[in-house]
Amino acid sequence: MTEINCEETKAQVHEFLQNELTKDEVQDILGHIAHCDSCEADYDFEVAFNKVVKESCDEAPPQELADRILQRIRAINSGEEKH
């Protein structure tokens, strides 16, 4: 896992939420957030995701996609990710 800083973490949030990051990049972001009080406090995946969806879609949010991403985030955060 690559060490990334707060700015890099925040810069990649939108790409992450749009599924444009690789699994390794996602792990870097989550790894940073897990150990960084600043980012953890700043950064609410669900809020951020909903914001991106609203900005990028005129249609109703793709709830199925949202659920899938959030479940995946939670699995990674809780260490239950299967390899």
Ligand SMILES: [Zn+2]
């Ligand atoms: Zn940070």
